[in-house]
Amino acid sequence: MGDSDQNRTKDEVERLRQALDAETQRCLEVQRQLDRAGTDFEEFVSMAAHNLRESLRDVASFSQLMAETCNGRLDSDAAGFLDRIQEGAVRMQSLLTDMVDYCAACTGGRQSSRTDMEAVLGQALLSTDRQIAERSAIVTHDPLPRVSGDSGILIKVLLHLIRNALDYCEAPPPRIHISCRRDESEWVFSVQDSGPGIDPVFQGRLFKAFKRLHGREHPGNGLGLAFCKKAVEWQGGRMWMESAPGAGSTFYFTLPPAD
Numbered sequence: 001m002g003d004s005d006q007n008r009t010k011d012e013v014e015r016l017r018q019a020l021d022a023e024t025q026r027c028l029e030v031q032r033q034l035d036r037a038g039t040d041f042e043e044f045v046s047m048a049a050h051n052l053r054e055s056l057r058d059v060a061s062f063s064q065l066m067a068e069t070c071n072g073r074l075d076s077d078a079a080g081f082l083d084r085i086q087e088g089a090v091r092m093q094s095l096l097t098d099m100v101d102y103c104a105a106c107t108g109g110r111q112s113s114r115t116d117m118e119a120v121l122g123q124a125l126l127s128t129d130r131q132i133a134e135r136s137a138i139v140t141h142d143p144l145p146r147v148s149g150d151s152g153i154l155i156k157v158l159l160h161l162i163r164n165a166l167d168y169c170e171a172p173p174p175r176i177h178i179s180c181r182r183d184e185s186e187w188v189f190s191v192q193d194s195g196p197g198i199d200p201v202f203q204g205r206l207f208k209a210f211k212r213l214h215g216r217e218h219p220g221n222g223l224g225l226a227f228c229k230k231a232v233e234w235q236g237g238r239m240w241m242e243s244a245p246g247a248g249s250t251f252y253f254t255l256p257p258a259d
Contacts, residue, residue, distance in 0.1 A: 049096045060089040098223040114258040115151045117144035124158035141178035146258040149235045157231050160224040165193035192250040198243040
């Protein structure tokens with residue numbers, strides 16, 4: 001190869017290097033803009049939710065005060081209207097909480113640390129202790145490992161999955177079992193229930209926001225499982241479910257190991 005060919009090759013390599021540097025800088029700037037947009041959106045959602053909660057507290061408080069002050073002086077229709085107002089305020093407060101959690105799972109930065117899933121499950125069970133007692137549910141679990149994840153988010157994931165199982169296990173007593181197994185480079189967790197099961201035709205809707213398979217006879221806003229899937233994916237995992245009518249349901253999710 002002559003000197004002129006070598007020079008042309010060097011010039012082409014330098015041109016490609018400069019183009020790559022420019023593209024890298026452009027990508028970094030786009031990422032910074034996305035990070036700023038995500039932060040701004042989180043702040044907007046948080047402030048909007050805070051202001052809406054204040055208004056809802058006023059609605060709930062004054063409707064309760066009206067019910068107590070006017071006790072015995074309202075006809076059955078008026079008393080029923082007040083009950084509906086109070087129930088609506090409670091549902092809206094629950095919806096706001098779920099929406100904030102869902103938005104955080106979609107836009108939040110990853111803050112993983114070494115997390116003991118035994119402790120995570122313990123906190124989730126404490127939060128569902130009353131519901132478990134009311135339903136005389138039987139909740140069992142295998143030994144759970146330490147993983148890399150956000151303990152606060154994972155508590156909410158297990159909380160949603162356990163509550164979901166309790167809500168839909170109609171035949172007493174509800175039975176729920178939490179287990180885990182190691183699969184190559186990840187831990188695979190499962191939450192199995194003794195509920196009625198779900199037809200495969202409808203399973204694709206379960207993890208979509210605001211998609212529900214039942215009416216108001218079952219509590220919920222249609223965001224619980226959508227949040228769980230987003231939250232697990234946010235921490236580098238996957239989530240899916242297996243079910244058949246009459247055979248209960250099992251929800252699976254994966255997490256990276258702590259080591």
